[in-house]
Amino acid sequence: MQANTMKAIILDHKNNLNLHHVPLPVRKTGECLIKVSKAGICNTDLEIIKGYMKFHGILGHEFVGEVICADSTDLIGKRVVGEINIGCGDCFWCKRDRKEHCPNRSVLGIFNKDGCFAHYITLPEKNCFLLPDSISDEQAVFIEPLAAGLRIIHQIDIHPESNAAILGDGKLGLIIAMIFTALGIMPITLFGHHKNKMDIVSSPLIKKQNNIDSVDHQKYDYVIEATGSKKGFEDALNLVKPEGIVVLKSTISDLSDFNLAPIVINEITIIGSRCGHFQPAIKFLQTHNIPLEKMISKTYHIDRWQDAFLNANDGSNVKVILTFEQ
Numbered sequence: 001m002q003a004n005t006m007k008a009i010i011l012d013h014k015n016n017l018n019l020h021h022v023p024l025p026v027r028k029t030g031e032c033l034i035k036v037s038k039a040g041i042c043n044t045d046l047e048i049i050k051g052y053m054k055f056h057g058i059l060g061h062e063f064v065g066e067v068i069c070a071d072s073t074d075l076i077g078k079r080v081v082g083e084i085n086i087g088c089g090d091c092f093w094c095k096r097d098r099k100e101h102c103p104n105r106s107v108l109g110i111f112n113k114d115g116c117f118a119h120y121i122t123l124p125e126k127n128c129f130l131l132p133d134s135i136s137d138e139q140a141v142f143i144e145p146l147a148a149g150l151r152i153i154h155q156i157d158i159h160p161e162s163n164a165a166i167l168g169d170g171k172l173g174l175i176i177a178m179i180f181t182a183l184g185i186m187p188i189t190l191f192g193h194h195k196n197k198m199d200i201v202s203s204p205l206i207k208k209q210n211n212i213d214s215v216d217h218q219k220y221d222y223v224i225e226a227t228g229s230k231k232g233f234e235d236a237l238n239l240v241k242p243e244g245i246v247v248l249k250s251t252i253s254d255l256s257d258f259n260l261a262p263i264v265i266n267e268i269t270i271i272g273s274r275c276g277h278f279q280p281a282i283k284f285l286q287t288h289n290i291p292l293e294k295m296i297s298k299t300y301h302i303d304r305w306q307d308a309f310l311n312a313n314d315g316s317n318v319k320v321i322l323t324f325e326q
């Protein structure tokens with residue numbers, strides 16, 4: 001590899017994924033040039049490959065890396081993670097530090113911005129957050145989904161004496177279960193279909209179930225839906241108590257022939273929940289024991305990207321990580 005080129009996993013306009021040699025990204029004023037050390041393959045990446053967001057370019061949005069070049073010299077040489085939404089800086093939402101709702105935003109590896117499955121990326125300095133030494137690279141690569149999980153706690157006040165159901169044993173469901181356990185929210189029931197995945201959340205305080213029984217009908221004050229499927233939303237409406245709250249994490253695009261009547265009849269509150277901020281997630285990780293690294297199923301060098309994506313598509317793996325040593 002020449003000094004001014006790098007390897008990158010690129011989704012082309014025909015939705016073919018391939019490893020390419022491309023020029024290093026050019027850093028603009030206010031941006032960091034970051035050398036990526038680890039990146040996580042996320043379900044969103046797998047959806048993008050199937051056509052979601054019609055994205056083309058370098059894939060990937062979950063990473064940890066080292067700042068090589070920046071205007072702020074105190075960042076250079078430091079380990080960072082990066083928030084994925086890049087706002088215009090000027091609008092109603094950006095002025096309130098809610099750049100994830102900026103109508104002119106780009107999103108790392110998802111919309112109008114090359115992602116992190118490459119040796120180097122650029123990202124605005126204000127999107128980058130320093131990592132304390134106590135947080136390993138293996139944990140840091142999960143800061144983005146951890147922040148998304150913590151977003152729930154910032155959106156709703158969960159009453160300590162209430163019960164919660166978490167639907168889905170993918171990365172996000174497991175992280176939410178870890179967060180709730182760390183916060184002492186109980187009782188919790190985690191619904192999923194993979195014993196090996198649910199075993200990662202080792203707390204004896206969590207009840208784990210494969211199937212929804214008739215006794216679970218309208219049993220829960222809070223239901224967190226993180227299955228990624230329409231069926232998960234249906235199940236959530238079945239599980240939640242009248243006047244209860246359903247937090248929806250899955251982006252379900254097709255709700256045709258879906259019966260919304262129970263929401264009205266049972267006066268259910270539905271809360272959509274997406275990205276969270278990184279600084280509180282880093283703090284949370286420093287002060288709570290969240291074994292995020294246990295979710296890493298396999299790690300591959302970028303040269304073995306095909307094996308990595310094959311395994312990321314295998315439902316028995318929770319998380320596949322890419323590394324980038326040269």
Ligand SMILES: [Zn+2]
Nearest residue numbers: 042043044062
């Ligand atoms: Zn992701």
Ligand SMILES: [Zn+2]
Nearest residue numbers: 088091094102
């Ligand atoms: Zn904006």
